[in-house]
Amino acid sequence: MIAIRNSTIAFRCKIQPNIASRYPKQGQYCIVNTNTTTKKNSLNNHTKIRVKSTTVEEATATAGTTESTTPIGKTCVAMVAGITAVAGVAFVSEELTSRYYPTPKFDPTKQQFDQSTFAGRFFRMIAACDPRLLFYSNAHIRDMEAIVKNYDKYDDDALLWKAHRMTSAAINPETGNFLPRPFRMSGYVPYNGPICVAMVASTSTPALLFWGWVNQSQNALINYFNATGSMSNETLAKSYSLAVISALSVVFGLTSIIQKRYSPEKARQLLRFIAFPSCIVASSLNCYFVRSPEIQTGIALFDSNGQNVLPGETSQIAAKGGVYSTTASRAMLQAPVFFVPPFLLTLPYFKSLLLKNPTLSVPLSTFLLLVSFGVGLPATVAIFPQIVQINVEELEEKYRNLQDKDGSHISKLYYNKGL
Numbered sequence: 001m002i003a004i005r006n007s008t009i010a011f012r013c014k015i016q017p018n019i020a021s022r023y024p025k026q027g028q029y030c031i032v033n034t035n036t037t038t039k040k041n042s043l044n045n046h047t048k049i050r051v052k053s054t055t056v057e058e059a060t061a062t063a064g065t066t067e068s069t070t071p072i073g074k075t076c077v078a079m080v081a082g083i084t085a086v087a088g089v090a091f092v093s094e095e096l097t098s099r100y101y102p103t104p105k106f107d108p109t110k111q112q113f114d115q116s117t118f119a120g121r122f123f124r125m126i127a128a129c130d131p132r133l134l135f136y137s138n139a140h141i142r143d144m145e146a147i148v149k150n151y152d153k154y155d156d157d158a159l160l161w162k163a164h165r166m167t168s169a170a171i172n173p174e175t176g177n178f179l180p181r182p183f184r185m186s187g188y189v190p191y192n193g194p195i196c197v198a199m200v201a202s203t204s205t206p207a208l209l210f211w212g213w214v215n216q217s218q219n220a221l222i223n224y225f226n227a228t229g230s231m232s233n234e235t236l237a238k239s240y241s242l243a244v245i246s247a248l249s250v251v252f253g254l255t256s257i258i259q260k261r262y263s264p265e266k267a268r269q270l271l272r273f274i275a276f277p278s279c280i281v282a283s284s285l286n287c288y289f290v291r292s293p294e295i296q297t298g299i300a301l302f303d304s305n306g307q308n309v310l311p312g313e314t315s316q317i318a319a320k321g322g323v324y325s326t327t328a329s330r331a332m333l334q335a336p337v338f339f340v341p342p343f344l345l346t347l348p349y350f351k352s353l354l355l356k357n358p359t360l361s362v363p364l365s366t367f368l369l370l371v372s373f374g375v376g377l378p379a380t381v382a383i384f385p386q387i388v389q390i391n392v393e394e395l396e397e398k399y400r401n402l403q404d405k406d407g408s409h410i411s412k413l414y415y416n417k418g419l
Helices: 056-068 072-100 118-128 131-135 138-149 157-170 185-201 205-225 233-261 264-273 275-291 293-297 316-345 348-356 358-381
Strands: 003-005 008-012 029-033 387-391 412-416
Touching (some): 072 118, 072 358, 118 157, 118 185, 118 358, 131 185, 185 205, 185 358, 205 275, 233 264, 233 275, 293 316, 316 387, 348 358
Antiparallel strands (some): 003 008, 008 029, 387 412
């Protein structure tokens, strides 16, 4: 591998064994000027190389630093820049929608954007995933909640929709409790993004297992706090254990197979690709195991006005649909994270930038990964509507002969699938 550092190139010398001992030994590193002239196929000929007065130890250190050292400072700056960029995308989206989309009359049982279209669901989710929402205090959120509850006293629809967005992003609609900041959708990029960076950068089994455990632990808690039902601590502990054990088993199994079948160097390269398939399987299993108790307990169903049609009763069929669709969206979430940044790095602009500044490789990859994560998250969640409409013929018998307050037969009901 050739590693560029300033105006110098570090590479492995392949000096013939019979060369005088004053030259580096075969296989060692040496430093040569980039303006060194060599004849075709003459890199093995030491007479065509002008070796600088640099010791082999210094040369090896230089090459090692170039190839393996991660610029921690620049990478941290890239993380902050990536999170800021995601907040910027949310801000631009908010400005564009307020300017070009008419603000509808506020209704606490509905959404600002048309949830029957992907665009409407995306605009809603990009607003919900805005990292800026993390800076509002709980007291301020409660004030916004009071405005929403007394919406008939306000004429400013824009204010009411903003208050609704802030409260729904911070408060579980089923329990009314605050969601811890790391487990809100607005906290996904700031808290989970750096973990994804660490997973992608991992090239050893211990590192993959550790960051896989951290990632799946956070995912389990996100799934738990954003669930639509309730579960006991015993059920939570059991679901968490199954989720993490299954996730780490996938990581360990794939890494073991690769390490047994390939050489150490080849295995090290292939381990970089373990993160994607392991994350797809692990995140899906994690979501399913943590949310699966809802299938046993069921979830409540509502009419078009947001009223619970059978208080105290739940539907297992609706719960199953919610869990399955959420599990599918978790699997799809991995694609933007693992495919978009490598594709962008193949573009001429980024290739030229990295050629001139090799130390920007990790920071730039970090920035692109976080932005892809921040935009890909609302896009994948928007594939399935959060408030799902379902025909009563598809539900349990107890929901099939209900009537509204006017005595009309209710043919469609709704449920919140969760995030």
